[in-house]
Amino acid sequence: MIFFLYTILALFTFMFFLMLFLPLSFLSVAIMTLINAPVQLFYLLTHPEVRKNHALEHATIHVLEELVPVKLSGVSNPNGFIIQGVSDPYLVLQATHEAKRRLLSGEKDLAVHPQCGTTSVVTALVFAILFIVFSIFFGLFSFVNLLLSLVLGAILGNVLSPWVQRYITTDWRVHDVEIENAELIIRGWSVHGVFVHTRKGDVKWSIR
Numbered sequence: 320m321i322f323f324l325y326t327i328l329a330l331f332t333f334m335f336f337l338m339l340f341l342p343l344s345f346l347s348v349a350i351m352t353l354i355n356a357p358v359q360l361f362y363l364l365t366h367p368e369v370r371k372n373h374a375l376e377h378a379t380i381h382v383l384e385e386l387v388p389v390k391l392s393g394v395s396n397p398n399g400f401i402i403q404g405v406s407d408p409y410l411v412l413q414a415t416h417e418a419k420r421r422l423l424s425g426e427k428d429l430a431v432h433p434q435c436g437t438t439s440v441v442t443a444l445v446f447a448i449l450f451i452v453f454s455i456f457f458g459l460f461s462f463v464n465l466l467l468s469l470v471l472g473a474i475l476g477n478v479l480s481p482w483v484q485r486y487i488t489t490d491w492r493v494h495d496v497e498i499e500n501a502e503l504i505i506r507g508w509s510v511h512g513v514f515v516h517t518r519k520g521d522v523k524w525s526i527r
């Protein structure tokens with residue numbers, strides 16, 4: 320009987336701390352996101368070379384996914400991008416040239432990818448804004464606040480991501496991106512991915 324009472328007491332204490340600390344930890348995550356996410360988005364907005372490599376990375380993944388039935392991922396930087404999930408540099412290089420050709424011939428949607436990291440940044444940002452706004456209306460320790468912020472954050476994050484990708488984190492106008500080569504990256508004993516080196520070309524062009 321005593322053991323049973325102790326178990327109930329321990330369970331209630333655990334629930335009490337969970338209800339106290341869960342909203343507080345979500346609040347600290349929300350505040351950090353309100354600072355970090357806009358900084359990340361602003362970095363991309365002000366670095367056109369990364370946005371163009373990011374567009375080329377997405378388009379290359381689309382082209383490769385039409386050829387190979389595996390899920391691929393990628394990361395872009397000012398010098399190019401890495402594609403993870405393939406190990407053939409020649410295939411990736413051909414796909415990159417094809418991706419550039421298709422982007423410039425009007426297939427701008429190739430610059431947007433459903434599995435892009437932009438989605439998690441936007442989802443986290445929407446959650447952070449809603450969690451803080453709802454905290455004012457429903458109270459910080461309200462379950463409704465937490466549930467609504469999580470659900471709406473996930474829905475709106477996915478809805479807004481393509482728009483944010485199109486106008487902030489990618490730029491399909493890759494006329495002046497020169498594709499140099501593709502290099503197999505080995506880390507330890509396994510293939511890390513294929514890095515496509517790009518550089519800014521001298522092509523002069525105007526925006527339509």
Ligand SMILES: [Zn+2]
Pocket residue numbers: 373377432434435436437
């Ligand atoms: Zn992406």
